[in-house]
Amino acid sequence: MPQTVRIALDAMGGDHGAPVAVAGADISLERHPETEFVIIGSGSVLEPLLANRPALRAASRIVHTDVAVKMDDKPSQALRHGRWKSSMWMAIDAVKKGDADVAISAGNTGALMAMAKFHLKTMPGIDRPAIAALWPTLRGESIVLDVGATIGADAKHLVDLAVMGGAMARVLFDLERPTIGLLNIGVEEVKGLEEVRQAGLILRQTGRPDLDYLGFVEGDDIGKGTVDVVVTEGFAGNIALKTAEGTAKQLAEYLRSAMSRTLSARIGFLFARGALGAVRDKMDPRKVNGGVFLGLNGLVIKSHGGTDAEGFAAAVDLGYDMVRYKLRARIFEMLGQHAAE
């Protein structure tokens, strides 16, 4: 019998709050019946939402709180007003106490990271946490990190990111030796930031058996899927992620408007609807929803704030996989090896 995965949900986060979180959990539960939920939020809101979902109701425990971190709270405000009593804090606390294996929230990223860092602390040997994103590519999916947890990175932190991202790739993509690239400008050794060059030297010299370091990659290599794990500091990583999202939306908008402009385009659209739907599916940001917080003593996943039930379910699925395939143990193991070198 598969091991039960216990998931703590901050049901008050995100733009749409509890309805999306509950419906998302329900979708994910169908895919993974061996899940138990701790759903945290306003009881009077949650009870009716669960009433007509008997399977989810049976798999869930509701923990009541009326306090929610707002989407525009600054991290310091959230920590001051939301500690102990907000749904976001209580989801993290469930992980801290061992009542849940992973916490999932669609609440504001800065507050969630501040609380997670404050309460769970970073792993031994890791100075700063990171957020890893799944990125759809021409070859499948890659992991890109850090996409915004911390700004700037020295060589040691970049190497830590490579190790943590590599562990995630081993777990998620079931690879023995995932390929790693350092995001840089230009592929010649001479270019780029000093700390990126340094990190490249360290990764090349240590020649780890569990990571296949391929060198520098550029922005256009991400979508190509040149490597399994793209490593960069949080400022550039966040800008790359948002720029790609913006470009995808822009092209979808061009396509939409072109397809309705002439009669023949509208006829063509009818015939090609299935194919265009498949493209839309591949570009669908909901399918790869979920930023994984790495480097903390506990698993936390950030869902996109504006997502719907399908997108939230993808974040829950991601949390499920991370627990099921023991991401944290894998990171510990790889860090240990790393420290021993």
Added chain:
Amino acid sequence: MPQTVRIALDAMGGDHGAPVAVAGADISLERHPETEFVIIGSGSVLEPLLANRPALRAASRIVHTDVAVKMDDKPSQALRHGRWKSSMWMAIDAVKKGDADVAISAGNTGALMAMAKFHLKTMPGIDRPAIAALWPTLRGESIVLDVGATIGADAKHLVDLAVMGGAMARVLFDLERPTIGLLNIGVEEVKGLEEVRQAGLILRQTGRPDLDYLGFVEGDDIGKGTVDVVVTEGFAGNIALKTAEGTAKQLAEYLRSAMSRTLSARIGFLFARGALGAVRDKMDPRKVNGGVFLGLNGLVIKSHGGTDAEGFAAAVDLGYDMVRYKLRARIFEMLGQHAAE
């Protein structure tokens, strides 16, 4: 009668060399007959290319050299071996001597920037040059800078970038008061790099009559066209540019493969071909080819190395516009105003 614009072409740069440069110049000349060219490269290669282009032949002077900077030369190598005698250097030298108004090269970016900086020097008041890119958006086009001239930027350099990009927007888009945004992660004042925050404070406090500073923008605002000018340092800017190019190629590839998969998709494609062509046109990187080097005592434009004649012509057109509408004078004027504040 319109003023003649004199353009120096490095005809030995780029992946395809002289054939693309000459054909591109020919296309641009048709659009702007009041252009004169100094075409620099191997005479025995250039003469036959010009022989069957009488209009271009009449508008051109060939300057012979057999020395070319290679696409993979390091900037220091290029400076050491290519100074005085390479086609790249001689194009820049023509601008320096006043024999041409702008130099255009599809050669390697690092070498071109190193030579341009060495020979032309930075403008008074500007410490470091920048490369500005035209970016197609949902609203038209925006200018993004710096996309890779220098790594890192203090607040003063970011403000200089805003002024230079603003001058370019006034010239190219014919705007009195272009809108400016600083690229950052998250729009809250609390987030982001200290130097970006500082630059934001300076731009807000000075309240220039020629620039409309709108605040921070994120990666997805670039494609939306939220502002006319997006300001960032060269590392993040280059990664944003390459990531957007990669995403556009990725989606085009998804589309291509989806459109040939089923019979009904293939039929749909026939009907929608015109509309899809229009989308491809909008995404066509050749249409907006040309990185403008800003902050130097002379105009230099970098064409994409892998472009074709149509793309090279776009870079020549861009150079033409920059000269015609007096970009450098406009920057001087705006810098003066800036210095006086």
